Amino acid sequence: MISAWLTQHGFVFLHTLKRLIASPVTSLLSISVMGIALSLPTGVYVLMQNIQNLSGQAGHAPQMSLFLRKDTQSADVQQVEQRLDRDVRILGHQFVSKETALQQLQQRSGFSNVASSLERNPLPDAFILHLQNEGAESMRQLQTELQSWPEIEYVQFDSVWIERLDAFLKLGRFAVLLLATILSIAIIAIMFNTIRLQILTKRDEIEISKLIGATDSFIRRPFLYFGAIQGLAGGAAAWVIIAYALSAVNLELVELSNLYDIQLQMQLLTLEDGVSLLIFSTSLGWLGARLSVANHLWQIEPQ
Amino acid sequence: MITFKNVSKRYPDGYMALNNIDLEVAAGEMVFLTGHSGAGKSTLLKLIAAIERPTSGMIAINEQNIAQLKLSALPYLRRKIGFIFQDHKLLFDRNVYENVLLPLQISHFDNKMIASRVRAALDKVGLLKKEKAMPIALSGGERQRLCIARAVVHRPSILIADEPTGNLDVEYARDIMAMFTSFNQVGVTVLIATHDASLLEDTQHRILSLKQGKLAA
Numbered sequence: 112m113i114s115a116w117l118t119q120h121g122f123v124f125l126h127t128l129k130r131l132i133a134s135p136v137t138s139l140l141s142i143s144v145m146g147i148a149l150s151l152p153t154g155v156y157v158l159m160q161n162i163q164n165l166s167g168q169a170g171h172a173p174q175m176s177l178f179l180r181k182d183t184q185s186a187d188v189q190q191v192e193q194r195l196d197r198d199v200r201i202l203g204h205q206f207v208s209k210e211t212a213l214q215q216l217q218q219r220s221g222f223s224n225v226a227s228s229l230e231r232n233p234l235p236d237a238f239i240l241h242l243q244n245e246g247a248e249s250m251r252q253l254q255t256e257l258q259s260w261p262e263i264e265y266v267q268f269d270s271v272w273i274e275r276l277d278a279f280l281k282l283g284r285f286a287v288l289l290l291a292t293i294l295s296i297a298i299i300a301i302m303f304n305t306i307r308l309q310i311l312t313k314r315d316e317i318e319i320s321k322l323i324g325a326t327d328s329f330i331r332r333p334f335l336y337f338g339a340i341q342g343l344a345g346g347a348a349a350w351v352i353i354a355y356a357l358s359a360v361n362l363e364l365v366e367l368s369n370l371y372d373i374q375l376q377m378q379l380l381t382l383e384d385g386v387s388l389l390i391f392s393t394s395l396g397w398l399g400a401r402l403s404v405a406n407h408l409w410q411i412e413p414q
Numbered sequence: 415m416i417t418f419k420n421v422s423k424r425y426p427d428g429y430m431a432l433n434n435i436d437l438e439v440a441a442g443e444m445v446f447l448t449g450h451s452g453a454g455k456s457t458l459l460k461l462i463a464a465i466e467r468p469t470s471g472m473i474a475i476n477e478q479n480i481a482q483l484k485l486s487a488l489p490y491l492r493r494k495i496g497f498i499f500q501d502h503k504l505l506f507d508r509n510v511y512e513n514v515l516l517p518l519q520i521s522h523f524d525n526k527m528i529a530s531r532v533r534a535a536l537d538k539v540g541l542l543k544k545e546k547a548m549p550i551a552l553s554g555g556e557r558q559r560l561c562i563a564r565a566v567v568h569r570p571s572i573l574i575a576d577e578p579t580g581n582l583d584v585e586y587a588r589d590i591m592a593m594f595t596s597f598n599q600v601g602v603t604v605l606i607a608t609h610d611a612s613l614l615e616d617t618q619h620r621i622l623s624l625k626q627g628k629l630a631a
């Protein structure tokens with residue numbers, strides 16, 4: 112029984128593939144339409160991923176400065192350091208003693224006189240923290256947390272840049288969602304109509320199958336397969352389109368990288384994201400077909 | 415096996431196609447149904463396969479009341495029946511082999527048996543050499559035989575034939591009748607509707623005759 116079931120599905124699958132191949136122009140056209148539609152939100156998504164990656168890279172990682180109380184002893188400093196070590200949100204830290212800070216100040220032109228004229232070193236010990244970029248919200252939370260440590264006088268954090276990036280990414284994510292929603296509806300509508308036309312041309316086959324004992328699921332199956340397979344192909348087309356577009360952009364970036372002597376390369380869609388795209392597009396095709404079948408099949412009753 | 419009790423059928427346009435039919439066909443029986451054009455032969459046969467539903471009365475197949483059958487149960491009733499339609503209902507975009515294959519696919523037959531079953535059915539009606547042909551390329555008699563092959567390939571317990579010899583010359587018609595007799599001999603219940611009186615001249619089987627929707631004695 113299971114083997115009969117498998118045979119049945121295998122047969123429908125092959126039959127559907129044959130049907131797609133039998134009308135190559137039509138199939139390619141609808142697959143391209145789906146591919147282009149899907150590549151828009153996916154493309155924006157990849158762009159966002161890249162911007163986020165870029166901003167998270169070393170050198171671009173957000174920094175926070177901790178100024179310790181003037182009366183801290185070296186034991187206190189060590190304690191603070193240990194605590195910083197334990198915090199996973201902090202990628203790295205760097206201790207700047209008040210002596211080093213004064214030296215640095217003296218080395219700066221224009222300040223050397225001022226510095227040497229001071230009787231006592233007015234500068235505090237400090238830590239510079241390199242942080243994992245997890246958005247402005249969690250950074251500010253970290254800031255308040257650190258501020259409450261008794262050894263710490265003041266935490267300085269410039270959140271403007273982070274906030275801008277945050278807002279930009281939020282906007283980007285919204286755009287992805289909006290594009291994805293609109294284009295998904297469009298794809299479902301296209302599939303709905305494609306299947307409607309197919310049902311019309313297969314009227315006889317459907318009617319006869321019903322007359323000789325076909326269940327509804329038997330009759331639905333080839334249309335659902337058609338929708339799913341075309342959805343899958345559309346998703347694959349989108350993946351290819353994005354891969355091509357990104358490698359074209361990367362080619363341009365090579366020149367730019369050479370000019371500015373920095374490493375700039377767009378990451379392609381990850382395997383995980385790509386597979387998600389395929390699953391999503393397959394479901395869209397299936398859903399469009401399912402809705403269409405539900406709407407049109409019952410109208411064909413044999414007599 | 416097949417029971418009709420007070421069955422009437424009124425079509426949506428108000429026409430009374432069958433009027434108070436009582437009928438009993440035993441398992442393994444072969445029965446002819448005759449009557450003028452429009453007498454209601456096709457309507458009666460369609461009621462058995464629940465292609466049309468009765469307006470009133472009770473129809474039972476194997477003691478199962480099919481008037482109360484749910485839509486989802488219809489396919490399983492129809493798989494017990496081999497139906498040869500008056501208007502053939504062949505698939506013209508599939509070849510002879512694929513047309514006969516359809517009932518087996520619908521009933522989820524095992525793949526290994528499928529090919530031999532289809533060929534056996536085609537062999538029985540003498541179409542084995544034409545399995546690759548498209549229905550459009552078949553003669554009237556060949557198409558009729560293709561319909562028979564498709565109706566018997568899944569070995570139904572009931573075989574219903576609506577004008578299986580319509581428009582065929584006498585010789586072809588006798589051939590086809592011989593086929594039905596051989597199916598009946600292996601235990602299949604057979605119902606044949608025909609207005610071809612010549613077929614009924616020397617039969618020993620029961621003949622039911624319909625007149626304007628009523629069974630005549």
Ligand SMILES: Nc1ncnc2c1ncn2[C@@H]1O[C@H](COP(=O)(O)OP(=O)(O)OP(=O)(O)O)[C@@H](O)[C@H]1O
Nearest residue numbers: 425427429431450451452453454455456457458609
């Ligand atoms: N779907 C329908 N809607 C309305 N009237 C119908 C329908 N089908 C059949 N009829 C009418 O019911 C009557 C019986 O039709 P039916 O097809 O059962 O006759 P028949 O005995 O099979 O005739 P024939 O020998 O010509 O095939 C006819 O008068 C026909 O016009």
Ligand SMILES: [Mg+2]
Nearest residue numbers: 455456500576
């Ligand atoms: Mg008729």
